[in-house]
Amino acid sequence: MLAWTIYLSFAGALACLLTPRENPRATRAVAFGTALAGLVCALIGAVQFKPENGLEVITNVRWIPALGIDYSLAADGISVTLVVLTGLAAVAGVLFSWNVEHRTNEFFAYFFALIGGVYGVFLSLDLFLLFVFYEIAIVPKYFLIAIWGSTRRDYAAMKLALYSFIGSGMVLIGMLAAYAVSGAGTFDLAALAHHKFTADFQRWAFPLVFVGFAILAGMWPFHTWAPTGHSAAPTAASMLLAGVVMKLGAYGCLRVAMTLFPEGLKMWQHELAALAVTGIVYGALVALVQKDFKFVIGYSSVSHMGFVLLGLVTLNEIGWSGAVLQMFSHGIIAGLLFGVVGRMVYDRAHTRELDKLEGMGLLKALPFAAVTFVIAGFASMGMPGFSGFAAELQVLIGAWHAFPKLAILAGIGIVVGVVYTLKTTAKVFFPDRAPGEVHAAHEQGEHELEPISIPERLGAALLILCTVLIGLHPRLLLDLIVPSFKSPLFEGLRKVAGL
Amino acid sequence: MNTSDYLALLTALAPEVIVVLTALLVLAVDLLGSQDTPRSYRMSVAAGLTTVGCGGAAVWMLVNSTVGNWHGGMFVVDPLNELVKTVLLLLTVLTAVLSVDAKFTRHCGEYFALLLLATAGMMVLASTEDLLLIFVALELVSLSLYIMVAFDKANRASAEAALKYFLFGGMSAAFLLFGFSLLYGLTGTTHVPRMAYKIFALGPDPLASVALVMVIIGFGFKVAAVPFHLWSPDAYQGAPLPCAAFIASGSKVASFFVFAKVLLLGFSQLGWGGANAAAGGWMPLLSVVAAASMVLGNLAAIRQTSVRRLLAYSAIAHAGYMLVGFLALGGEAFASVLFYVTTYAITTVGAFGVLGVVEAEVGGDSLEDFAGLARRAPVLAVCLMVFLLSLAGIPPLAGFFGKFYLFAAAMTNEAKSLPFLWLIVLGIAMSCVSLYYYLQVLKQAFVVEPDPEARPLAVPFLAHAVTVVLAVTIVLLGCVPGWLLDALHQVIGKQRW
Numbered sequence: 001m002l003a004w005t006i007y008l009s010f011a012g013a014l015a016c017l018l019t020p021r022e023n024p025r026a027t028r029a030v031a032f033g034t035a036l037a038g039l040v041c042a043l044i045g046a047v048q049f050k051p052e053n054g055l056e057v058i059t060n061v062r063w064i065p066a067l068g069i070d071y072s073l074a075a076d077g078i079s080v081t082l083v084v085l086t087g088l089a090a091v092a093g094v095l096f097s098w099n100v101e102h103r104t105n106e107f108f109a110y111f112f113a114l115i116g117g118v119y120g121v122f123l124s125l126d127l128f129l130l131f132v133f134y135e136i137a138i139v140p141k142y143f144l145i146a147i148w149g150s151t152r153r154d155y156a157a158m159k160l161a162l163y164s165f166i167g168s169g170m171v172l173i174g175m176l177a178a179y180a181v182s183g184a185g186t187f188d189l190a191a192l193a194h195h196k197f198t199a200d201f202q203r204w205a206f207p208l209v210f211v212g213f214a215i216l217a218g219m220w221p222f223h224t225w226a227p228t229g230h231s232a233a234p235t236a237a238s239m240l241l242a243g244v245v246m247k248l249g250a251y252g253c254l255r256v257a258m259t260l261f262p263e264g265l266k267m268w269q270h271e272l273a274a275l276a277v278t279g280i281v282y283g284a285l286v287a288l289v290q291k292d293f294k295f296v297i298g299y300s301s302v303s304h305m306g307f308v309l310l311g312l313v314t315l316n317e318i319g320w321s322g323a324v325l326q327m328f329s330h331g332i333i334a335g336l337l338f339g340v341v342g343r344m345v346y347d348r349a350h351t352r353e354l355d356k357l358e359g360m361g362l363l364k365a366l367p368f369a370a371v372t373f374v375i376a377g378f379a380s381m382g383m384p385g386f387s388g389f390a391a392e393l394q395v396l397i398g399a400w401h402a403f404p405k406l407a408i409l410a411g412i413g414i415v416v417g418v419v420y421t422l423k424t425t426a427k428v429f430f431p432d433r434a435p436g437e438v439h440a441a442h443e444q445g446e447h448e449l450e451p452i453s454i455p456e457r458l459g460a461a462l463l464i465l466c467t468v469l470i471g472l473h474p475r476l477l478l479d480l481i482v483p484s485f486k487s488p489l490f491e492g493l494r495k496v497a498g499l
Numbered sequence: 500m501n502t503s504d505y506l507a508l509l510t511a512l513a514p515e516v517i518v519v520l521t522a523l524l525v526l527a528v529d530l531l532g533s534q535d536t537p538r539s540y541r542m543s544v545a546a547g548l549t550t551v552g553c554g555g556a557a558v559w560m561l562v563n564s565t566v567g568n569w570h571g572g573m574f575v576v577d578p579l580n581e582l583v584k585t586v587l588l589l590l591t592v593l594t595a596v597l598s599v600d601a602k603f604t605r606h607c608g609e610y611f612a613l614l615l616l617a618t619a620g621m622m623v624l625a626s627t628e629d630l631l632l633i634f635v636a637l638e639l640v641s642l643s644l645y646i647m648v649a650f651d652k653a654n655r656a657s658a659e660a661a662l663k664y665f666l667f668g669g670m671s672a673a674f675l676l677f678g679f680s681l682l683y684g685l686t687g688t689t690h691v692p693r694m695a696y697k698i699f700a701l702g703p704d705p706l707a708s709v710a711l712v713m714v715i716i717g718f719g720f721k722v723a724a725v726p727f728h729l730w731s732p733d734a735y736q737g738a739p740l741p742c743a744a745f746i747a748s749g750s751k752v753a754s755f756f757v758f759a760k761v762l763l764l765g766f767s768q769l770g771w772g773g774a775n776a777a778a779g780g781w782m783p784l785l786s787v788v789a790a791a792s793m794v795l796g797n798l799a800a801i802r803q804t805s806v807r808r809l810l811a812y813s814a815i816a817h818a819g820y821m822l823v824g825f826l827a828l829g830g831e832a833f834a835s836v837l838f839y840v841t842t843y844a845i846t847t848v849g850a851f852g853v854l855g856v857v858e859a860e861v862g863g864d865s866l867e868d869f870a871g872l873a874r875r876a877p878v879l880a881v882c883l884m885v886f887l888l889s890l891a892g893i894p895p896l897a898g899f900f901g902k903f904y905l906f907a908a909a910m911t912n913e914a915k916s917l918p919f920l921w922l923i924v925l926g927i928a929m930s931c932v933s934l935y936y937y938l939q940v941l942k943q944a945f946v947v948e949p950d951p952e953a954r955p956l957a958v959p960f961l962a963h964a965v966t967v968v969l970a971v972t973i974v975l976l977g978c979v980p981g982w983l984l985d986a987l988h989q990v991i992g993k994q995r996w
Contacts, residue, residue: 064900064981066988067907106873128903132894139893142938146946154946158938165934169927172903177917180910 002045002083002123003058003073005038006133009090009116012038016108024104028094031108035094038115039087046084051077051480054487055190058123067128068186074125076487077480078254078324082122082247085331088466089243090115092335095459096343097236100148107148110140111236118244122251127175127187130256131168134248138164141229141237141245148234150346151292156225156232160241163215163225170212171252174205178260193259193489199267206264210257210272216249218305220279227298231352235342238294242301242334247327250308254323258312259489262496265313270403272313277406279306280413288420293345293352296424297337300380303413304330304388310410311395315497317485319398322391324481329379329387329470336376336463344369344456345428348449354424358431368452370429372460377421379467382414387470508569511576514556514584515622521552522615529608538607542599545611549595552615553588556622560585572628572690578990579833583625583756586841590749591618593848593965597855598741600959603651610650614745617643621753628764630679630689633757637675637721640753641668644746648738660737667730671720678713681706682765691765698766711766711781715788718761721754724822725791728815735811740858743807744851747814748844755821755840762825763832785822786922792819797929800936806854806864809936810847813890816933817843820905823926826919827908834987835901835908841983842889842897842976849969850886852962853879860956869940871949876956878963880944882970887937889973892930897976902930904984 012034019027049056060072075083093111100107113136120133138161145157179187182195197205215222226246230238258265265272283303290296304326311323346352349360363370379386382393392414399407426432470477485494509516525548533541560581568575594614604610620639627633645668649661683689685706686697698707719727735743766781796816803809821843824836854864856879861868873880889898906923976983 064984066981066984067904132899135894135899139888143945146942154942158935161938162931162935165931166928169931172906172927173920173924176903176907176910176923177920179907180917 001041001048002075002080004041005045005083005087005119006073006116006123008034008037008041009112009119013109013112013116016105016112019105021103021105024101027104027108028098031094031111032091034112035087035090035115038119039084039091042080042083042087045075046080046480049075049077049080049480051483054484055125055489057125060125063126063129068184068188069128070126070186070188071129072125072188073123073129075123076489077482077484078251079122081324081328081477081480082244082251083119085247085328086115086118086122086244088462089240089331089335092339092459092463093236093239093243095455095462096239096339097234098453098455099343099347100234100236103147107144107234110144111240114140114144114240114245118240118248121248125189127179127189127192127256129187130189130252131171131175134171134252135165135168137245137248138168141241144237145229145233148237149232150234151232152228153232156228160225160229163222167212167215167222167249170208170215171256174209174212175256177201177205189256189259190489193492196492197261197263199263202261202264203267206257206261207268207272209261210253210265210268213249213252213257214309217246217253217309218249218279218302219309220275220282220302220306223279223283223302223305226302227295230298230301230338231292231294235338235347238338238342239335242297242338243331246301246305247308247331250305250312250323250327253309254312254320255489258493262493265315265493266496269313269315273310273399273403273406276306276309276313277409277413279303280310280410281306281416284413284416284420288416288423291354293341293354293357293424293428294338296354296420297334297341300337300417300420301330301334303417304334304380306413307392307395307410310399310406314395314398314402315493316398316401317482317497317499318394319402320485321478321481322394322396322398325387325470325474325477326391326395328477329391329467332463332467332470333376333379333386333388336372336460336467337380339456339459339463340369340373340376344372344452354427357428361431363429365449366452368457368460372464373429374425375464376467377425379471381418381421385468385471387467387474390471390474508574510563511565511567511569511574513563514560514588515619515626517556517559518552518588518615518619518622521548521555522612522619524548524552525615526608526612529611538602538605539599541607542601545607546595546599549611549615550592553592553595553618557585557588572692573632574623574626575628576626580626582986582990583752583837584622586752586844587618587621587625587749590745590752590844590848591615593969594741594745594749596961596965597744597848597852599961600859601739601741601855602859603654603657603739606650610647613643613647617647617745618749621749624753624757628691628760630682630691630694630761633761634672634676634679637757638672640750641672644668644742644750647742647745648734650742651737651739654737656733656737657739658737660734663730664734664738667720667727671717671727674713674720675717678710678717681710681713685710691761695765695767712784714761715781715784718754718758719788722751722758722818722821723811723815724788724818725795725815726788728792728796728818731815732808732811735814736805736807736864740851740855744848744855747810747847747851751814751818751847752840752844755836759825759833759836763828767828782826785825786919789819789822789826790922790925792816792822793926793929794819797932797936801932803936804865806866806869806940809940810850810854813933813936814847816929817890819929820902820926823909823919823922824905826922827905827912830988830991831908831911833991834984835905837987838980838983839901839905842901842973845969845976846886846889846898846973849882849966849973850890852966852969853883853886856956856958856962860958866939866943869943870947871953872944872956874949874955875953876958879956879958879966882966883944884941885970885973887941889977891934891937893934895974895977897973897980900977900980902926904980 058073063071117137124130142161287299623636651657723731800812889896
């Protein structure tokens with residue numbers, strides 16, 4: 001059932017492309033159907049999935065026997081979690097891009113090509129296949145930003161494409177070297193994970209592959225594509241970029257770099273943790289001083305993805321499960337934040353500058369947006385009751401066991417996160433200017449902001465529901481995620497971690 | 500030699516004979532029969548005859564797959580050669596089809612005859628293991644191509660390109676001949692496998708190294724590797740479009756095949772060079788040439804505003820990638836280089852096909868001429884995207900698997916110490932650079948909005964059909980590379996490795 005998410009998305013991309021250009025409604029219908037079908041497949045797959053089985057092979061067909069490459073898809077609790085996240089992000093993405101009128105059919109074709117690649121990465125067991133899907137996701141991102149983007153879209157799109165491609169190039173080198181050195185003649189992840197690579201080899205191969213993937217996860221100092229890319233992208237693309245594409249990178253770190261070269265992780269654990277914490281604190285501090293609404297969210301993504309990376313390198317189970325939970329949680333929350341900023345506010349106010357937004361009286365004009373943003377802000381800053389709390393708490397506990405000093409610094413990052421979220425919320429929706437000034441701005445004819453449409457309300461409600469649900473009942477996902485680390489794939493990693 | 504020997508040789512050479520006869524027929528029909536008819540008609544007739552002739556030669560090889568060796572390796576027929584020849588015939592047909600709508604010449608018969616003669620030369624090149632015949636065949640190919648480059652007589656660039664191509668080509672032939680003569684003097688044979696044995700028996704010898712350098716220089720010109728690449732951007736830019744496509748595809752396939760044969764068969768014992776420092780092997784040498792080609796080709800391509808020159812520099816870079824494949828040694832090297840060069844040739848012909856339509860309809864080959872192609876000719880634009888992304892190495896297209904296989908093969912050779920890791924790292928880094936300039940073209944085609952007054956392009960039916968078929972081939976070969984790969988492994992497995 002899970003594999004259908006991939007095929008449905010690619011079929012949907014083709015179907016969207018073939019709908020007539022003059023009829024955006026038809027395209028939208030096809031797109032919404034595809035996204036919904038993908039989500040339904042993902043949910044059915046998740047319900048049917050039995051976490052205690054560990055890694056469940058879905059398909060395994062010989063693909064290129066000469067090189068030992070198989071078309072093999074498999075899922076464990078981690079993949080299932082992220083596939084569901086992708087399904088949610090796809091549906092919300094379609095709902096939040098209901099107003100795309102320019103080349104609508106192409107827009108959704110790229111959108112679903114990207115989604116299909118993402119589903120594929122999360123479900124691949126063969127390293128070659130994983131890499132193919134990973135690269136398939138690069139090109140649509142470029143065109144989504146370059147054609148439908150806003151501020152400096154050419155630059156942002158090219159930067160994102162090149163960063164992704166360089167990252168995947170690093171992964172490719174590590175992967176080829178692992179293939180050659182293992183001498184096993186296979187790209188099967190489980191088989192390669194069983195091969196014991198020498199310590200010398202792991203010393204350089206691990207950071208290469210880990211950083212290659214982590215570029216896409218927004219690891220400091222390779223994060224600079226993220227804020228520019230996020231803010232230039234059209235809303236749906238920002239939602240996907242922050243919501244699922246950054247998770248591709250983190251997932252690759254976990255699924256490929258860490259399982260293949262566990263000893264390498266042990267060698268580089270402290271350096272990587274330091275980078276992750278730098279990302280958390282730096283992202284939060286930079287978000288504090290941004291003048292552009294989308295840049296605030298962009299840097300907050302860098303900060304929150306730092307928690308994912310920190311959790312991954314803790315080398316203990318609570319840190320890992322926290323990292324995966326944080327991937328899910330941040331995917332939902334970032335989607336929501338970008339939905340509010342990009343679609344609800346920017347598409348109506350046509351500016352993202354905080355100073356200008358301040359005078360627009362958005363609380364009165366767009367009360368729904370204000371409420372959504374407040375909820376999303378609470379979730380983002382890690383209030384109990386929302387998914388971010390459960391995830392970041394676990395990461396911090398894991399980090400506390402591994403590196404207490406860094407954990408304290410990361411805690412400071414959370415505090416700064418509260419500050420910039422509150423500051424931005426206050427500035428945009430609850431300005432402390434005199435009411436007269438607000439009125440003056442109103443009378444200049446800026447109160448003709450169209451009301452929030454039904455698709456936007458639906459999308460926001462869906463995402464809020466998810467973050468609250470996971471926040472109140474994190475077991476729902478943790479029961480899927482935690483048993484996954486018992487599977488043979490993570491055997492070497494567990495041994496190195498002493499579990 | 501008695502009559503039956505000639506008959507046997509003629510049977511073995513039948514595909515080449517068919518191609519040469521077709522060349523004469525095309526010439527005769529055009530000169531005698533149709534001088535008064537319109538040019539498009541004459542072009543179609545000539546292209547049709549070319550297609551039939553090449554198809555006939557391919558069918559002959561399919562039906563009578565004789566395997567044999569005539570005159571001590573002077574002429575060899577085996578499944579590997581036949582596969583390469585089939586690819587060459589296919590590329591010739593594609594070039595012929597692209598030429599149908601071209602307007603650069605009134606001498607239709609001569610043009611197609613030269614195309615076929617070049618093809619015959621390439622086929623002989625693929626089928627011989629003798630240095631002498633390699634040289635003769637190479638000259639036949641080169642001379643035909645020089646004339647074809649100059650065929651656009653109204654265009655100064657065409658003449659300049661031909662002169663440059665001719666001067667560089669003549670120089671490279673001299674180097675090659677010098678190298679060959681040294682080899683003959685050293686080993687007393689012109690037969691490549693026997694020569695390998697003699698070189699091995701001789702032990703490290705400075706003279707062999709000199710010969711090696713000469714041979715690498717000579718072939719380096721043919722495949723346009725740095726620092727022997729200077730002719731190629733001008734030739735690509737000045738030549739009539741189908742001719743440039745043919746140089747980029749057919750000539751590349753044949754040159755790489757024979758280069759691989761001479762180097763991997765003839766110098767198989769001289770890979771690393773011996774303990775004697777005077778006799779360096781070809782692997783370090785080739786690594787440097789490959790690295791220089793990848794770096795210079797890709798970096799220079801960034802600055803190009805003419806798409807033809809961009810493709811030329813990208814061709815130099817791709818030659819660099821393919822030279823990396825040589826380092827895998829043996830059957831794997833042959834398989835990976837042949838896979839790469841075949842898919843590369845198909846992709847390039849497709850890209851030139853799109854370029855041809857744009858040049859004919861918009862009037863130039865600069866980046867701006869591609870603006871809004873997605874609106875003006877959507878199908879063509881999608882095909883262009885497939886071709887360029889395949890060249891950049893994006894999955895699931897054939898170019899990705901080709902590059903992956905090349906690097907995997909080079910990496911697996913002596914996997915204990917990974918001696919070519921630096922080269923592979925460089926290759927992958929340069930692929931990232933290449934994505935930049937391919938995206939520049941695609942940005943024009945897909946992102947930039949066309950002029951409001953720009954009309955949809957009138958794409959000739961044949962150009963449409965060819966590009967679509969080629970794009971589908973590239974996608975299929977990328978998704979199921981096993982088709983070509985298994986065929987290559989099968990025919991190479993029957994060889995001596």
